[in-house]
Structures are given as structure tokens and as C-alpha cells.
Amino acid sequence: MKANTILPGAGGIPPEAQQVLNQIEEKKSKYRRNMIMAFVVLIIFMVTTLIVLGLDFKFMAKWLPFILAGSGYTFLVAFLAITLACILAVVGALGRLSTNPIFNSIATSYVSLIRGTPLLVQVYMWYLALPQIGKALEEFGIPGIQRLLTLPAVPAGILALGVCYGAYMTETVRAGIQSIKIGQTEAAKALGMTSTQTMKRVIFPQALRVIIPPVSNEFIAMIKDSSLVSLMGVWELSYRAIKVGRRHFQSLEMLIMVAFIYWIMCMILQFVQEKIERHMARGDRRIS
Amino acid sequence: MIKNSTPMVKITNVHKVFGGTLHVLCGIDLEVNKGETVVILGASGSGKSTLLRCINFLEEPTAGTIEVDGIAINAGENDKTRENHILDIRKKTGMCFQSFNLFPHMTVLENIIEGPVTVLGQKKKKAIVYAEELLDWVGLMEKRDEHPSRLSGGQQQRVAIARSLAMKPKVMLFDEPTSALDPELVGEVVDVMERLAKEGMTIIAVTHEMHFARDVADRVLIMDGGNWIEEGTPEKIFNNPEHKRTRQFLAHIL
Numbered sequence: 001m002k003a004n005t006i007l008p009g010a011g012g013i014p015p016e017a018q019q020v021l022n023q024i025e026e027k028k029s030k031y032r033r034n035m036i037m038a039f040v041v042l043i044i045f046m047v048t049t050l051i052v053l054g055l056d057f058k059f060m061a062k063w064l065p066f067i068l069a070g071s072g073y074t075f076l077v078a079f080l081a082i083t084l085a086c087i088l089a090v091v092g093a094l095g096r097l098s099t100n101p102i103f104n105s106i107a108t109s110y111v112s113l114i115r116g117t118p119l120l121v122q123v124y125m126w127y128l129a130l131p132q133i134g135k136a137l138e139e140f141g142i143p144g145i146q147r148l149l150t151l152p153a154v155p156a157g158i159l160a161l162g163v164c165y166g167a168y169m170t171e172t173v174r175a176g177i178q179s180i181k182i183g184q185t186e187a188a189k190a191l192g193m194t195s196t197q198t199m200k201r202v203i204f205p206q207a208l209r210v211i212i213p214p215v216s217n218e219f220i221a222m223i224k225d226s227s228l229v230s231l232m233g234v235w236e237l238s239y240r241a242i243k244v245g246r247r248h249f250q251s252l253e254m255l256i257m258v259a260f261i262y263w264i265m266c267m268i269l270q271f272v273q274e275k276i277e278r279h280m281a282r283g284d285r286r287i288s
Numbered sequence: 289m290i291k292n293s294t295p296m297v298k299i300t301n302v303h304k305v306f307g308g309t310l311h312v313l314c315g316i317d318l319e320v321n322k323g324e325t326v327v328i329l330g331a332s333g334s335g336k337s338t339l340l341r342c343i344n345f346l347e348e349p350t351a352g353t354i355e356v357d358g359i360a361i362n363a364g365e366n367d368k369t370r371e372n373h374i375l376d377i378r379k380k381t382g383m384c385f386q387s388f389n390l391f392p393h394m395t396v397l398e399n400i401i402e403g404p405v406t407v408l409g410q411k412k413k414k415a416i417v418y419a420e421e422l423l424d425w426v427g428l429m430e431k432r433d434e435h436p437s438r439l440s441g442g443q444q445q446r447v448a449i450a451r452s453l454a455m456k457p458k459v460m461l462f463d464e465p466t467s468a469l470d471p472e473l474v475g476e477v478v479d480v481m482e483r484l485a486k487e488g489m490t491i492i493a494v495t496h497e498m499h500f501a502r503d504v505a506d507r508v509l510i511m512d513g514g515n516w517i518e519e520g521t522p523e524k525i526f527n528n529p530e531h532k533r534t535r536q537f538l539a540h541i542l
Contacts, residue, residue, distance in 0.1 A: 186346050187389035187448075191403040191455060192379040201406055205393050 053252065060253045063244050067258060071265070073236035077154065077226040081161035082219050088166025093173035094199075107170065114167035119228065122164055127156040127232050157229030165218055172214045176207035209280045216273035220266045237261060295319040295355075296490045297343065297459055302352030302363070304338050304514075312338045314514035316352070320459070325491040327501040327522075330511035331537055336494040339511070340461050343492070344381045345374045356380055357458045379407065382452025386464040388444040390436040396423070396447050397432050403455045415454070422450040426480050442473030446480055453484075460484065462493035496541055502526055510534045 013021070095107025114122070134149030151159070180203050188198040230239030238258055245254030297320040304313040312335045320326050328336045341347040343354060349363040356377045361370065391399050400422060401415040423429045426446040428439075436444055445465055452460060462481065466474040478497055482504050485491055495501065501508055502522045509519040510531070518531045529535050 181389075183385060183387050183389040184391065187383075187385065187391070189346060190344055190378060190381070190383040190385075191451070192375050192407040193403075194375065197406055201402065202391055206391075209393075 050256070055253050055256070056250060059248070059250055060257050063254065064257065066244065067237060067240050067254070068261065070235055070237040070240040071261065073154070073229070073234055074223065074226050074265075077157050077161065077229055077234075077236070078219070078223045080158045081165065081226070082222055084158065084162030085165035085169050085218070085222070086215070088163065089169035089173045092166060092170030093177060096170060096174045097177060111167045111170050114164055119160070119164050119225065120231075123157065123160040123228050123231060126151060126160045127153065130156075153229060153232035153234045157226070157232060157234065161222060161225060161228070165222055169215060169218055172218070173207070173211055176211035177203055179210050180206050209277075212273065212277055212280060216269065216276075220269055223265055223269065224262055294322070294358075296322045296324075296357055297492065298353075298355040298360075299339070299343070300353040300355075302339070302342055302354065303350045304335070304342060304347060305350045312514055313342070313349070316515060318509070318516075320490060320492055322458075322490055323488045324506050325485040325489075325504055326493070327505040327508050328492065328494045328511055329496075329501065329508060329525075329537065331540075334511045335514045336511050337463050340383075340463050340492065340494055343459075343461060344378050344383055346383075379455060380458045381461055382449075382455060382457035382459070383461045384445065384448050384452060384463065384465045386467050388436075388441070388448045388468075390444055390448055390451070392436055395433050395435055396428065396439070399436065399447060400451045400454045403451065408455070419450070419454055422453055423447075425483075426450050427476075440473060441469045442476045445469065445477045449477075449480055449484070459490045459492065462491065462495060464494055464496070466495060466497050498542060510537065512537075 092107045092110060095103045096111070098104045098107070131146060131150040134146035137149075138144075138146040177199075184202050184206065185198055188202040193201065227236060227238040230236055230242075233239075241254040241258035242251070245251030297318070299316055299318040302313055302316045303311070305311050316335075316339055318326075318339075328339070330336045338347055342349045343356065345354070345361070351363045353360055353362050354377070355361075357380050359373055359376050359380070361373050361377065391402065394402065397416065397419055400419040401410075401412065404410040404415040404418070405412055420429070420432070423432060426449060428443055428446055428450070431439060431443060431447070436447065439447065449460075449465075465481070466477050469477065474497065478500050481491070481493070481500060485504050493500065493505075505522050507519060508522050508525040510517050510525065510529075510533070512533050518525065518529065518534045525534065526538065529538060
């Protein structure tokens with residue numbers, strides 16, 4: 001990393017080479033300095049804007065704990081929904097790649113239907129329309145089905161988000177699997193591995209590397225889309241902020257605050273993503 | 289020439305048709321005895337690689353029979369035991385590819401023990417002992433814990449050979465193992481192949497490496513248009529080729 005580490009076997013770096021190395025090092029540190037400065041200016045700009053707007057910081061501090069209490073729901077919904085989405089995505093991708101016509105057509109229509117309809121409509125489907133389906137089925141002669149299909153808000157939200165993101169991620173996982181060269185499958189098969197072993201030991205671990213960045217993207221988007229459960233009256237982050245803001249006619253403060261909370265949560269996720277990516281890239285030759 | 293009465297590999301009347309129209313193999317027969325080293329030569333597109341890939345069913349033959357170490361599979365038959373027979377044949381045959389195809393997410397050692405542990409269900413410890421022996425044999429002990437991307441092409445191919453050998457195969461198939469290598473790296477791979485032949489491994493190799501064909505092979509076969517046009521000892525093929533196409537081909541590559 002550092003340009004002036006002594007190279008093995010080098011008797012000494014000639015002065016003109018040292019000069020070039022110094023220039024490179026100088027360029028790098030200049031770049032770092034400018035980068036930091038740019039960020040500092042941006043932050044100052046944002047803070048000044050907030051002050052100029054005359055925000056009521058006391059009011060914000062007072063309501064912060066109440067708003068934050070909603071983040072539990074946000075995390076719960078997002079985490080369970082992304083878990084469900086990941087499972088659906090892997091199964092869906094295997095279906096999309098399957099030569100079994102039943103499995104393949106189910107996976108293909110799942111992706112097509114879910115990607116082709118608004119998430120908002122899907123949320124209401126799970127929450128409001130599903131009980132009606134249950135009622136019809138009950139009249140058809142399946143006892144107890146209506147109760148089973150009448151979902152409380154949080155489970156309905158988790159299902160809606162999980163199923164929806166699962167469809168998008170199916171395509172991500174499928175593309176990741178297909179990005180692995182055929183030679184890898186052939187080498188695994190030549191060793192005598194079954195299709196399942198080949199997928200588990202050789203293809204999927206490599207596909208995972210390709211899949212992680214877009215899946216993190218989905219996860220970050222999901223954190224924010226989890227606010228859709230507020231449509232069903234769940235007291236999560238944004239719902240609380242909007243309620244409080246409206247009641248005291250200080251929506252600006254509440255919205256800015258809740259935006260910041262989301263932002264910080266997403267920054268943490270991004271940090272985790274970078275860690276995972278770095279871990280998966282070990283053993284890789286890469287552009288430094 | 290070492291000869292044994294029962295052939296290790298027996299290919300009978302194998303056809304391969306791609307996409308319904310492209311007739312790549314046209315009724316190939318081949319018997320390879322235990323311990324024999326056979327080199328297949330031929331212009332590109334003549335079907336050499338396809339034949340090799342049919343032996344371990346990376347390519348499904350359209351017609352004919354493949355038999356490896358007593359396990360025979362007919363192209364047409366489709367019963368429940370077929371999949372298992374294919375897996376059995378693959379366990380008995382090692383294959384080296386032109387592009388090495390090492391598993392990039394595993395270290396060299398992990399690559400080599402993958403087959404024995406996952407396919408044969410061996411204990412990891414036991415597999416490592418043999419893997420280290422093999423690594424020593426191909427001269428790459430010091431690369432044990434490196435990932436393949438840190439290795440040169442020649443080193444990668446030697447690891448690939450070790451990976452195949454870890455399965456203790458009865459037959460080794462080489463599909464142009466040196467074609468993707470820089471000229472100065474060819475020698476180290478050919479050297480490993482040569483030692484393997486000397487130790488009595490049954491080898492079927494598609495290669496343009498003339499030293500290997502001339503000095504190591506017991507038998508050389510020339511393929512053209514999906515069938516053999518000539519076969520014989522290396523001396524006969526190189527010094528006294530009968531077929532006009534053979535002479536043309538040899539003139540091109542020598």
C-alpha cells in the first residue's frame with residue numbers, strides 16, 4: 001500500500017524512481033485531503049441550512065425517543081422480510097433455471113406477476129383482500145380458513161415485502177448463478193459431483209460474490225419500503241414522525257429527523273456490506 | 289508397449305449430433321488398454337474434444353456405447369441406474385481442461401480435497417494427507433494455501449492434474465492441457481503428464497504437444513471429419529503416415 005516500502009531484492013531505489021514514487025504518494029494524499037474537504041463543506045452547508053430554516057431542536061430532542069421506539073418495527077419488518085425474500089429468491093432462481101416445466105413456470109409467473117404490480121397494491125392485497133379470499137374459501141367448505149387468512153398488520157407487511165422483494169431478487173440470484181462460467185460446472189461434474197453438490201459447493205459460493213452488492217441494495221431499499229406497513233396502522237418510524245409532526249404543526253422537524261434516522265441505519269448497512277464484500281474477495285486478483 | 293487383455297476404456301460406434309444437424313462423431317470405435325497412453329490428433333473441429341467429453345458424459349453421446357473399467361452405458365437407454373452409472377464413470381476418470389477450471393473461491397489444497405471429501409465422503413484429515421503427497425508430486429507444495437488466481441497457468445494446470453488424481457482415477461483424460469499456456473510453461477505440465485504415463489496411468493490425451501505424442505504415447509490416432517483416418521505407433525504416424533490428410537495435418541503442426 002505505502003509507496004516507500006522497500007521492495008524485496010532491490011538494492012536501492014534510484015533517485016529518479018523515488019521522485020516518481022513521491023509524486024504518486026503526493027497525488028494520493030492530495031486526493032484524500034480534497035475528498036475530506038469536500039465532505040466538510042457539504043456537511044457545513046447542510047447544518048447551516050438546518051439552522052437557517054429555524055428548526056426547533058428542543059422539540060426534536062423531546063420527540064426523538066418516541067420516534068426511535070418505532071425503529072424496532074422497521075428493523076423487525078425489514079429483517080424478517082429480507083430473510084423471506086432471500087429464501088424465495090434462491091428457490092425462485094433455481095426454478096427459473098430448472099428444466100422441470102412445472103417448477104419453471106411457477107417461478108416465471110411469480111416473478112412476472114409480482115414485478116408487474118405495484119407494491120402498494122400488494123400490501124393491501126395481503127392485508128385487506130386476503131381475508132375476503134378466506135371467506136370465499138370458507139363458504140366453499142374449508143373450515144377455519146378465513147381466520148387463518150386474516151393477517152395482523154405486521155405479518156401481512158412482512159409477507160408483502162418479502163414476497164415482492166423475493167421476486168426482484170430471484171432475477172438477481174439467477175443472473176449471479178448464470179454469470180459463473182460453464183467450465184466450473186464441468187470441472188465439478190468431471191469430479192463426479194451431483195448437480196446439488198455442484199450448485200452448493202462450486203456455483204453458489206461464487207455466485208454469492210456477484211449477488212451480494214445488488215442484494216445489499218435491495219436490503220437498503222427494503223429498510224425504507226418497510227414504512228409501507230404504516231399504511232396498516234403499524235406505529236413504525238415514519239408513521240410516528242408524521243403523526244407527531246402533523247399534530248404539532250412541526251412536520252419539517254419530524255421529517256428531517258426521521259430521514260436522518262433512516263440514513264444512519266442505511267449507512268450502517270452499507271458498512272456491513274463493504275465488510276462482507278472484502279471478506280468474499282479474498283484470493284482475488286483485483287485493481288488496487 | 290504394455291498390454292492387458294481387458295480394455296480400460298471401450299468406445300463402440302459412438303455418434304454425436306449437435307442441434308439435430310451437426311454430425312460431429314460418426315461411429316467412433318476405440319479401445320484403450322490399462323496403462324496405455326493414447327494421443328488423439330486432428331485439425332480443430334474434427335471432433336477430438338467432443339469424443340473425450342463423451343467418455344465422461346460431459347457430452348451425451350447420441351448413439352453408441354461407452355465403457356469405462358467395466359461400467360457400460362448405452363446412449364439410448366434411460367433407466368434409473370443411468371445417472372448413477374454416469375457418476376461412477378466420472379469417479380473413475382479424471383479430466384484436465386484447456387482452461388484449468390480450478391475453483392477460484394478455494395485454496396489450492398481445498399481444490400484438491402474437494403473431490404475426495406464431497407464426492408467420496410472421505411475424512412478431511414485423510415484427504416489432506418494424500419493431497420499433500422500429490423502437491424509434492426507436482427512440485428507445488430509451497431502453493432498449498434494460495435488461491436488459484438495467484439498461480440501461473442502452468443502451476444494452475446498442475447494443480448488441476450493433482451485435483452483429478454486425488455480421486456484416484458483409473459483413466460486420465462487430457463483435453464488440450466497446454467493450449468492455453470505460454471510456451472515456456474508448457475514443459476512443466478508435459479513433464480507431469482509424462483511422469484504420470486511412466487507410472488502406469490491409462491491416459492487419453494488430445495494435445496498438439498508433439499514431444500508428448502512422439503516420445504510418450506504408445507499409440508497415436510488421427511481424427512478427421514468425425515472418424516479415425518489413421519492409427520498406429522508414434523514412429524509409424526510421424527515417419528510413415530499413410531493417409532494424405534495425416535501428412536497435411538502433420539505438415540501444418542510440425
